[in-house]
Amino acid sequence: xxxxxxxxxxxxxxxxxxxxxxxxxxxxxxxxxxxxxxxxxxxxxxxxxx
Numbered sequence: 001x002x003x004x005x006x007x008x009x010x011x012x013x014x015x016x017x018x019x020x021x022x023x024x025x026x027x028x029x030x031x032x033x034x035x036x037x038x039x040x041x042x043x044x045x046x047x048x049x050x
Contacts (some may be wrong), residue, residue, distance in 0.1 A: 009042055013042050020032060023035055
């Protein structure tokens with residue numbers, strides 16, 4: 001499922017964007033890295049075979 005294919009995925013992406021903005025303000029590079037990885041996984045799709 002791509003982000004554009006799912007309302008839930010689009011909502012999750014928006015939450016991750018907001019979270020990343022807050023995380024970057026706190027200065028936590030490890031947490032920011034995890035948020036970016038989650039965003040990338042959503043963009044790429046949940047199914048590793050796709």
